[in-house]
Amino acid sequence: SLATKQSSPPRVLLSNLYPSGEYPVGQEVEYRDENIYRTTSEEKRAIDRANNDFLQEYRYGAEVHRQVRQWAAQNIKPGQSLTEIAEGIEDAVRALTGHQGLEDGDNIKGGVAFPTGVNLDHIAAHYSPNAGNKTLLAKENVMKVDFGVHVNGRIVDSAFTMSFDPMYDNLLTAVKEATNTGIKEAGIDVRMGDIGAAIQETMESYECEINGTSYPIKAIRNLNGHDIQQWKIHGGKSVPIVKSNDQTKMEEGEVFAIETFGSTGNGYVRDDYETSHYAKRQDAPKSRPALASAQKLLGVINKNFGTLPFCRRYLDRLGQEKYLLGLNQLVQQGYVEDYPPLVDKKGSYTAQFEHTILLRPNVKEVVSRGDDY
Numbered sequence: 001s002l003a004t005k006q007s008s009p010p011r012v013l014l015s016n017l018y019p020s021g022e023y024p025v026g027q028e029v030e031y032r033d034e035n036i037y038r039t040t041s042e043e044k045r046a047i048d049r050a051n052n053d054f055l056q057e058y059r060y061g062a063e064v065h066r067q068v069r070q071w072a073a074q075n076i077k078p079g080q081s082l083t084e085i086a087e088g089i090e091d092a093v094r095a096l097t098g099h100q101g102l103e104d105g106d107n108i109k110g111g112v113a114f115p116t117g118v119n120l121d122h123i124a125a126h127y128s129p130n131a132g133n134k135t136l137l138a139k140e141n142v143m144k145v146d147f148g149v150h151v152n153g154r155i156v157d158s159a160f161t162m163s164f165d166p167m168y169d170n171l172l173t174a175v176k177e178a179t180n181t182g183i184k185e186a187g188i189d190v191r192m193g194d195i196g197a198a199i200q201e202t203m204e205s206y207e208c209e210i211n212g213t214s215y216p217i218k219a220i221r222n223l224n225g226h227d228i229q230q231w232k233i234h235g236g237k238s239v240p241i242v243k244s245n246d247q248t249k250m251e252e253g254e255v256f257a258i259e260t261f262g263s264t265g266n267g268y269v270r271d272d273y274e275t276s277h278y279a280k281r282q283d284a285p286k287s288r289p290a291l292a293s294a295q296k297l298l299g300v301i302n303k304n305f306g307t308l309p310f311c312r313r314y315l316d317r318l319g320q321e322k323y324l325l326g327l328n329q330l331v332q333q334g335y336v337e338d339y340p341p342l343v344d345k346k347g348s349y350t351a352q353f354e355h356t357i358l359l360r361p362n363v364k365e366v367v368s369r370g371d372d373y
């Protein structure tokens with residue numbers, strides 16, 4: 001198309017908006033003192049230049065994320081169903097990446113990276129509506145929108161919190177600032193425990209008053225940021241958001257999702273409600289599942305998602321029916337991991353902000369940074 005700007009809803013392929021094939025660079029932040037030599041090191045800059053395909057794929061995905069989330073933030077209103085909110089985001093991501101995800105294996109080239117989380121109030125993460133869900137967004141809700149875009153398995157994982165009542169503003173500000181602290185502290189050779197301590201200090205320096213009650217804001221101690229590898233939303237490293245003596249270091253070339261969660265509740269989450277999020281396990285058995293329906297379903301999962309997380313709605317849209325028994329078998333037999341919603345206590349409010357950062361050899365790039373958050 002000859003479009004020079006994005007439509008509403010977003011449908012203009014990004015490669016048409018950036019004919020040069022060069023996508024917007026994220027926020028570049030120089031490394032802190034002990035690593036400042038990296039900025040000018042010719043060897044480090046050469047390694048960085050050699051990674052241009054990786055960088056362009058990442059920046060493409062990040063621009064898709066920004067365009068979709070900015071449209072979503074402007075168009076999501078109380079009274080809409082969680083299903084239409086999630087599907088609106090997913091349809092836009094598929095359109096801008098050029099992958100409608102209906103023919104077998106289409107999502108493998110690019111598209112939705114994991115299920116769109118639309119997490120209300122005390123639900124902190126991993127809630128996406130399953131078929132038949134009638135929940136409507138209300139003006140009292142604090143909704144965390146967490147969605148992912150991938151290009152050739154390069155995953156951009158970023159999230160923001162929406163609310164419609166200014167009484168939640170301090171909660172949202174505390175978490176936005178805590179995530180920015182985590183982004184500032186992150187760097188090559190930095191210890192995870194030090195990042196967690198700094199995040200918690202920022203988070204817990206805030207308080208909020210909701211419906212006449214004042215709350216200290218707690219960092220949710222059993223939620224973490226994580227490293228991201230190609231096709232793998234979690235490579236094995238976790239970034240704590242509270243004080244910890246985890247001496248694990250961040251390393252050159254790694255990609256991290258820096259995400260923090262604040263809560264007016266216990267500051268601790270448990271599994272609850274019906275599961276929507278699943279993903280094939282890295283260590284899935286090599287042998288075929290016993291049940292024929294489980295075998296067939298595993299084939300559909302391999303072809304359409306690989307190791308990318310998916311949700312029940314994605315199986316529905318691929319025309320799969322009566323798959324629940326097979327899916328539960330795959331979970332029980334260790335082929336598929338289930339990720340139930342993570343919830344703090346009923347009546348509490350939680351907020352989240354998340355960015356994906358690239359620890360390039362010569363500079364830290366907050367690739368998903370926008371002028372929204």
Ligand SMILES: O=S(=O)(c1cccs1)N(Cc1ccc(F)cc1)Cc1ncn[nH]1
Pocket residue numbers: 114115117125126146157223224225226233234237238239257259277278279309310339
């Ligand atoms: O909680 S996690 O499982 C995790 C945190 C630390 C180590 S593993 N998780 C990874 C994930 C799991 C399933 C998904 F469908 C999508 C992502 C973090 C996350 N959820 C949403 N955005 N980021």
Ligand SMILES: [Mn+2]
Pocket residue numbers: 146147157158159259354
């Ligand atoms: Mn996320």
Ligand SMILES: [Mn+2]
Pocket residue numbers: 157225226257259354
């Ligand atoms: Mn994440």
